[in-house]
Amino acid sequence: MKVETALTRGEQLFPVRRVLQADGTLLEPLPDFLSHDVLKDVYRKMVFLRVYDQRCLNLQRQGRMGTFAPFSGQEASQVGSAYLLRPDRDWIFPTYRDHGAMHVMGVPLVNILRYFMGDEQGSRAPEGVNAFPISIPIATQLLHAVGAAWAGKLRGEDTVAVGYAGDGGTSPGDFHEALNFASVFNVGAIFFIQNNRYAISTPISRQFKAPTIAQRALAYDIAGVRVDGQDVLAVLTVMHEAIERARSGGGPTLIESVTFRYGPHTTSDDPKRYRAQEELEEWQAKDPIERLRRYLAAQGNWSDSDDEALWSAAREQVAAAVAEAEAMPRPSVDELFDYLYAEPTPNLLRQKEELKAYLARKEGGARG
Amino acid sequence: MAKLTLIQAINDALRVAMRQDSSVVLLGEDIGINGGVFRATDKLIDEFGPDRVIDCPLAESGFMGAAIGMAVNGLKPVVEVQFDGFLAPAHEQVANHLSRIRHRSRGRFTCPMVVRVPSWGGIKALEHHSESIENWYLNIPGLKMVAPSNPYDAKGLLLAAIEDPDPVLFMEPKRLYRAFRAEVPEGHYTVPLGQAAVVREGSDMTVLTYGVHVHTALEAAEQAAAQHGWQAEVIDLRSLNPLDLDTIIGSVKKTGRAVVVSEAPRTGGFHSELIALINDHALEYLEAPVARVSGFDVPMPYLLSEDLYIPDAGRVLDAMQAVRTY
Structure with a gap:
């Protein structure tokens, strides 16, 4: 006998929030903060993200980059989740698939390229940009978001901290501990979960039985919302609400962005092994970039030539960033040892000298 | 005070x-x-x-x-x-x-x-x-x-x-x-990280330890002095990282004999690292192999067997004897 619970109806309790339909028409009037200038800027950022994401896939195939985690298809989540934050006062705690959000927050593309090329300098966000380095261990960073928001609250600041995870990221204990801590201490954390339906190959039916991720908010007595992750205007709208809630002391929000990644989990897997082509095509028909383009074009604000110029400019900017990243030297031996502690320990200094002496004998000290 | x-x-x-x-x-x-x-x-x-x-x-x-x-x-x-x-x-x-x-x-x-x-x-x-x-x-x-x-x-x-x-x-x-x-003392003072303390001076052997077993080592050192007239130098590492290598190596070079004491399981422990460091920096000064006193490679036992596992002064004294009579 199937046990019916209140949450078996999670999809009714947490309907998908949508503002813009796939054909580019609005379901509801836009709020004031989504001006035409903002929409164009949001569109420009999504295009830039798509261009660089695709470029990185190529760079990896050419052996010019290490393992890369693409987000193409998830640009609305990437841009919409970070766009309304204050880079110097709010925080983001991203996963390996949230470098788009990091870029929106203010991390230069060159940093992101250097990260995936294997240089820790890429994880060094500029001063005034509170974008934490990519966290690879699943769901762990959600707790860091709780702590960062909590620290702000204890100082009387209206800090908002966004922790990112995917659908697979709702399974480890840290996800639940983060929601519980945020709830108990009522901190201004936003848990932005991109449900792209697959954790590498594992479908969401093997991650959880509940029909939605958002409904887990009920158990922690916090706000929860499900949003169309292919609709950047909807993502911006729910983020706007969550940020207001956090800043006004209303506590955390769990956001489930229903989305899809077009590409592999990373460049080391082949999604054809675990996903049907039809499923991909179904989601590509709901493309977040094309959707906003249709809206802008219908408003008479965006011509085909505007669009071509934008994509072309994005490709040029990305090419310039790639050239800059590839021209950078490999990390020095000093960097390997000097950042572990504020002051290197005697032990580390000995090991550094040992490596330098070896390199001097081996290659004339070329990397000293 | x-x-x-x-x-x-x-x-x-x-x-x-x-x-x-x-x-x-x-x-x-x-x-x-x-x-x-x-x-x-x-x-x-x-x-x-x-x-x-x-x-x-x-x-x-x-x-x-x-x-x-x-x-x-x-x-x-x-x-x-x-x-x-x-x-x-x-x-x-x-x-x-x-x-x-x-x-x-x-x-x-x-x-x-x-x-x-x-x-x-x-x-x-x-x-x-x-x-x-x-x-x-x-x-x-x-x-x-x-x-x-x-x-x-x-x-x-x-x-x-x-x-x-x-x-x-x-x-x-x-x-x-x-x-x-x-x-x-009342109020604020600090003990810097990375500085070991020589808690008992001696010239016959060096005992390296930390935490509770500083006291085990001191007890053994008194017994060694009383029973054999050996003067053990006992070093309380205080800080495992950063480690005060200069004090450790200086003492081992002086005494030529070393015992390491810790409660952790034996294999792959901090005591092993201390022995490796002595090997790296003072091997030619040693009169005997470094002896170690540690827990055993078993889970920490329940309370009835705790005393079998935790090093006591007798085991430290045995190790002192081993390095002194090698």
Whole structure:
């Protein structure tokens, strides 16, 4: 006998929030903060993200980059989740698939390229940009978001901290501990979960039985919302609400962005092994970039030539960033040892000298 | 000067740190009105309130991860893990994040916080309450590791750890919490990390140890003097990382014989690293192979067998005999 619970109806309790339909028409009037200038800027950022994401896939195939985690298809989540934050006062705690959000927050593309090329300098966000380095261990960073928001609250600041995870990221204990801590201490954390339906190959039916991720908010007595992750205007709208809630002391929000990644989990897997082509095509028909383009074009604000110029400019900017990243030297031996502690320990200094002496004998000290 | 127990000295250090720096916050389980299961935070909530003495849900990964986020955003958390074995649930946060944040971000973000862990056995506790965690973390670069053996050092090292710009794993010998009193200055002072203390001078052999077994070694040294006339030099390492290699190697070169003592399981432990360092830096000075006294490669036994596992003065004396009569 199937046990019916209140949450078996999670999809009714947490309907998908949508503002813009796939054909580019609005379901509801836009709020004031989504001006035409903002929409164009949001569109420009999504295009830039798509261009660089695709470029990185190529760079990896050419052996010019290490393992890369693409987000193409998830640009609305990437841009919409970070766009309304204050880079110097709010925080983001991203996963390996949230470098788009990091870029929106203010991390230069060159940093992101250097990260995936294997240089820790890429994880060094500029001063005034509170974008934490990519966290690879699943769901762990959600707790860091709780702590960062909590620290702000204890100082009387209206800090908002966004922790990112995917659908697979709702399974480890840290996800639940983060929601519980945020709830108990009522901190201004936003848990932005991109449900792209697959954790590498594992479908969401093997991650959880509940029909939605958002409904887990009920158990922690916090706000929860499900949003169309292919609709950047909807993502911006729910983020706007969550940020207001956090800043006004209303506590955390769990956001489930229903989305899809077009590409592999990373460049080391082949999604054809675990996903049907039809499923991909179904989601590509709901493309977040094309959707906003249709809206802008219908408003008479965006011509085909505007669009071509934008994509072309994005490709040029990305090419310039790639050239800059590839021209950078490999990390020095000093960097390997000097950042572990504020002051290197005697032990580390000995090991550094040992490596330098070896390199001097081996290659004339070329990397000293 | 007041005579305090080690746990009172810890409490005093926390109070001094919190009065001095409003960014110091405490997180843990039962640390508020209960004052911690060992009373390390006794009455601190009365002075500093529940926003700074924070009783957390019973989830070590949760408060370790949240404390990391706090530290990154400007606070100085001091986390109490109730017992050594319960650091395991927070291991991912410690190993994958706490220790790496400065390095990973090339200095852009830092994590100045202290993880206090009542450590080792000898109090006849239940399982998982008597672990030697130093070996779990020895192979995780980025963590400083401190182990006081007396009330004066406990206060001074804890204040130094709280003021340190990097994460410190602060292992407290729970067996010594109330074992004896010693003079502890009022107010602020520090004992610098990375400096060992020669707690007994001698010329016949060097005994290297830390935490509770400084006292085991001193007891054995007195017996060796009384029974054989051997004068052992006992070094309290105090800080495992950074390690005071100069003091260690200087003493071994002087005595030509060394015994290492720790309670952790034998294989792959900090004692093994000490022997390797002596091998690297003072092999030609040795008159005998370095002897080690340690726990055994078995789980920490339940209380009825605890004494079989934990090194005592007799085992240290045997090791002294081995290096002296080689």
